[in-house]
Amino acid sequence: MSDSSVDQGRRTWVAITAGAGALGAAAVAVPFVSSITPSERAKAAGAAVEADISGLKPGERMTVEWRGKPVWIVRRTPEQLAGLKKNDAQLADPESKRKQDELTPAYARNEGRSIKPEFLVAVGICSHLGCSPSEKFAPGAQPSLPDDWQGGFLCPCHGSTFDMAGRVFKNKPAPDNLEVPPHVYLSDSRLLIGEDKKA
DSSP: OOHHHHHHHHHHHHHHHHHHHHHHHHHHHHHHHHHHSOOHHHHHHHSOEEEEOTTOOTTEEEEEEETTEEEEEEEOOHHHHHHHHHHGGGBSSTTOOTTHHHHOOGGGOSTTOSSSTTEEEEEOOOTTTSOOOEEEOSOSOBTTBOTTOOSEEEOTTTOOEEETTOOBBTTSSOOSOOOOOOEEESSSSEEEESOSSOO
């Protein structure tokens, strides 16, 4: 056997070994690189969500998901808006001063806790233990609600009540008002939740 055929054989084995090593390195690198790249689901979890509110009628609520939380968009009636004034004395934080930077953006620190009085945008999670309150929009006496009820939300878990602006009533387990998420109106019919400046 000549030296040239031995060298040729070695070259072949070196090439095969190098190729196998490169494939092995790639097989290890791909999962590693994918693990440090955010998944589509992770990107979506923090992304702003656009909602079409054109079909929402007065007195109705729609729910969209933002960061895994239910966000309520309620189109309040003139009667529901008028009822807000009647609740102030019964509320724990009528002016949304507690945790204001966490729970209420500056542009929603008003009686309706909203940009447009007609629309309430709030995270539908009770500030007590994270349950989701039920809508109780009809005014008047009802089980588990006061006789002068103006409409709002009742948390069935422990009885916390919130008015039509998501403000919590006094002497209830929930310590704080419902959170108002950052949001901006892109038009009269489009709402962007998760950002408060137009992109």
